[in-house]
Amino acid sequence: MTEIGKVGIVGLGAMGAGIAQLSVEAGVETVGREVTAELGEQARDRIGHFLTRKVEKGVLEAAARDAAMSRLTLTTELEELGGCDLVIEAIVEELEPKRDLFAELDRIVSPEAVLATNTSALSVTEIAAATSRPERVVGMHFFNPAPLMPLVEIVRAELTEDEPFDAAFAFGERIGKTPIRCFDTPGFVVNRVLIPLLNDCIRVLDESRVSPEDLDKGLKHGAGWPMGPCALVDLVGIDVHVHASEALYEKTREQRMAPPARLVAMRNAGLLGRKSGRGFYRYDD
Ligand SMILES: NC(=O)c1ccc[n+]([C@@H]2O[C@H](COP(=O)([O-])OP(=O)(O)OC[C@H]3O[C@@H](n4cnc5c(N)ncnc54)[C@H](O)[C@@H]3O)[C@@H](O)[C@H]2O)c1
Structure with a gap:
């Protein structure tokens, strides 16, 4: 199964920042891409704020917070996601921007990498069809706020193969979530x-x-x-x-x-x- 050494998160809004937080807390090198450096910094500040609150509540060591924050790299350049084994997209909920992004990611990341979308209501299959590797595209549907809500729906699109699907499921478990498996149908399960x-x-x-x-x-x-x-x-x-x-x-x-x-x-x-x-x-x- 694909070893997930490095993860890319595209879009660090409400959902992307939460997913990035989970990823760095789980010890995974994480690259976050936003459209401007300022938006990226705002997301980093929010993640730092949440982790500091955990330190204040006594559920996280200060050193663990610092180590988690050091695993987060920010960029505005999509090319910097080139070395990622898994990229999770959490940009605006519109089909065309997501399809454009997946087509670009398809050119940038290695053919073995898994591409995931956090879409709530769009078709994962239509997003996957913008790439030359629809068999390696899955849905990873987190719930808001991602750091607190345990569930992630791992969504199998029409052409998704077992190995990338299982890799996404395993990553969900690794970052402390409770994943469930489902197919790409409107609204998924919940x-x-x-x-x-x-x-x-x-x-x-x-x-x-x-x-x-x-x-x-x-x-x-x-x-x-x-x-x-x-x-x-x-x-x-x-x-x-x-x-x-x-x-x-x-x-x-x-x-x-x-x-x-x-x-x-x-x-x-x-x-x-x-x-x-x-x-x-x-x-x-
Ligand atoms: N908010 C929720 O309750 C929720 C729950 C589950 C899934 N989702 C899904 O997650 C996705 C993101 O939702 P959100 O609530 O975090 O939205 P948001 O508006 O808070 O964040 C989206 C971010 O993506 C950035 N962005 C837009 N285009 C980009 C690009 N090409 N590259 C990098 N960054 C880009 C924006 O600057 C913004 O910061 C949507 O698909 C949404 O349907 C949302």
């Missing part, structure tokens, strides 16, 4: 189930005229959910949830996937949940 379920919950708000507080209490105390659906959608971001629902609806044409009108209206009004200070609930912090 979003395929969770998105229509949350949409049902929001529709029930209007049908049953239950308040968000009571709906959340209902699912927490009646179904054992750790967090109620309204609090969860606020945490995920109402815009993010609406976008994911639209993408799934587009692909499946199943009515339950379509974003409820109430959420679209909230998104349009700028009620985005925690990040905007107001969604179903108000947040003062």
Whole structure:
């Protein structure tokens, strides 16, 4: 199986920085590529901040933090990912930029390297088709925030072969995640189930005229959910949830996937949940 000695992460936003953090903490040499040096530095600062908090909480030695940070190299040049055995892409959620990037990576990294995309809703198979090695392209779908959420879905595209698929699975385990295997279908596993379920919950708000507080209490105390659906959608971001629902609806044409009108209206009004200070609930912090 491909030995993963060095990993490249393309895009160090919310997801990429979290994945880079996991990788350096697991002792892996990691090269992060952003579009500007400033964005790269901001990501490095965020990673350093999270690791320092772990030191303050007593769950990480200061020396281990420093060693982890020393494994992170930043670049704006894609060519510097040439020596990577695995490259994980976490750029904007749009097909054409991802396909352009994969075509470039295909030319830059060795033919044995594995290419992975963290896409939530696009087809891994279509991204893989932009390369001359679709058999070595997989989905590695992490959850936000990647350092805290244990799951990673390892997604087999139409032409993915066993060896790169297993290498991606093993890498997921090596960085401390709980990987699961699935095929390249809309929403993969968790979003395929969770998105229509949350949409049902929001529709029930209007049908049953239950308040968000009571709906959340209902699912927490009646179904054992750790967090109620309204609090969860606020945490995920109402815009993010609406976008994911639209993408799934587009692909499946199943009515339950379509974003409820109430959420679209909230998104349009700028009620985005925690990040905007107001969604179903108000947040003062
Ligand atoms: N945020 C989530 O909850 C979540 C969860 C799972 C998967 N995803 C997926 O992960 C990917 C990234 O999402 P995000 O939330 O981190 O987005 P983000 O906007 O926070 O980060 C994207 C980053 O990529 C950079 N970028 C854009 N083009 C680039 C390029 N060609 N090379 C290098 N860097 C580039 C941007 O400057 C930005 O910093 C998307 O495909 C998204 O669907 C997101």
